[in-house]
Amino acid sequence: MFRIALIGAGNVASHLAEALESAGHRITEVFSRRKKNAVMLAEKLYQATPTDKLDFTASKADVFIIAVADAALSELLHQLQLPPQAIVVHTSGTLSMNLLAILNRPHGVFYPLQTFSKHKPVEWQRIPICLEASDKATIDILAQIASDISTNVYAISSEERKQIHLAAVIACNFANHLWHIAWQILKPIGIPFHLFRPLLQETLEKAMQMPPHKVQTGPAIRGDIPVMEQHLALLTAHSPLWAEIYQLISQSIAETAARTVAKT
Numbered sequence: 001m002f003r004i005a006l007i008g009a010g011n012v013a014s015h016l017a018e019a020l021e022s023a024g025h026r027i028t029e030v031f032s033r034r035k036k037n038a039v040m041l042a043e044k045l046y047q048a049t050p051t052d053k054l055d056f057t058a059s060k061a062d063v064f065i066i067a068v069a070d071a072a073l074s075e076l077l078h079q080l081q082l083p084p085q086a087i088v089v090h091t092s093g094t095l096s097m098n099l100l101a102i103l104n105r106p107h108g109v110f111y112p113l114q115t116f117s118k119h120k121p122v123e124w125q126r127i128p129i130c131l132e133a134s135d136k137a138t139i140d141i142l143a144q145i146a147s148d149i150s151t152n153v154y155a156i157s158s159e160e161r162k163q164i165h166l167a168a169v170i171a172c173n174f175a176n177h178l179w180h181i182a183w184q185i186l187k188p189i190g191i192p193f194h195l196f197r198p199l200l201q202e203t204l205e206k207a208m209q210m211p212p213h214k215v216q217t218g219p220a221i222r223g224d225i226p227v228m229e230q231h232l233a234l235l236t237a238h239s240p241l242w243a244e245i246y247q248l249i250s251q252s253i254a255e256t257a258a259r260t261v262a263k264t
């Protein structure tokens with residue numbers, strides 16, 4: 001059992017706190033610059049102390065997990081005061097581990113590769129957790145904690161993590177935005193988005209079984225210009241920006257197909 005303090009009370013901190021306590025660890029403190037957010041999270045935990053102060057010199061925590069907005073990390077590190085025994089990690093997909101070196105102690109990264117929203121439960125056992133650490137003893141501690149909540153634990157360098165995060169933004173955040181556009185197109189004609197569930201599930205399953213470009217379908221890969229022109233006219237009425245996105249993605253699909261044919 002490790003004593004763990006959480007710096008941050010947002011999406012990641014909330015999900016991590018509950019998963020870690022369910023796995024037998026203890027959250028000692030929860031920090032949020034707005035104390036009410038720390039209080040709200042601490043109330044769901046066993047015995048965590050909520051705080052809006054960054055002086056933790058009297059804390060008994062073994063591990064500090066910093067889960068704050070990426071843009072806030074550097075400034076926060078300048079104010080953070082930790083007890084001598086503690087190791088410190090951040091949960092960012094993009095920030096380098098070395099940012100934590102200014103704290104002069106063992107440090108690392110504990111990056112869960114999942115999209116978290118505060119009130120939507122997640123299945124932690126299946127979430128890949130990407131770890132990195134400044135030294136062997138620290139990676140061993142992080143691996144122990146990570147494997148208590150997930151069966152998918154990986155050692156990933158800062159450079160690899162940046163590429164993973166980029167790919168995740170495209171595969172998850174961009175795909176979600178495209179679903180939003182589809183949802184907006186269906187809404188005025190009263191068609192519910194869940195009609196698309198079998199279509200989206202089949203697309204995901206195929207992309208997990210073989211390289212996605214090999215299962216690409218639709219007018220762009222067929223070079224079906226009349227259909228694409230009709231779609232562009234319909235889309236422009238919704239939003240000229242969405243029409244531009246349609247054109248760019250169609251171009252990328254056609255170029256990918258042409259490159260693949262040229263290679264074979």
Ligand SMILES: NC(=O)c1ccc[n+]([C@@H]2O[C@H](COP(=O)([O-])OP(=O)(O)OC[C@H]3O[C@@H](n4cnc5c(N)ncnc54)[C@H](OP(=O)(O)O)[C@@H]3O)[C@@H](O)[C@H]2O)c1
Pocket residue numbers: 007008009010011012013032033034037066067068069070071072076091092093094111112113114115116117
């Ligand atoms: N969300 C995801 O799906 C996800 C997945 C994996 C990794 N991550 C990473 O995990 C970290 C936290 O993300 P999140 O989604 O949990 O963020 P979030 O829900 O937006 O929460 C952000 C936290 O940062 C605090 N914060 C914001 N600006 C601050 C500042 N200037 N000074 C001090 N604290 C500040 C907020 O405090 P207040 O409560 O006071 O506003 C809040 O506790 C990020 O590095 C993110 O890249 C996120």
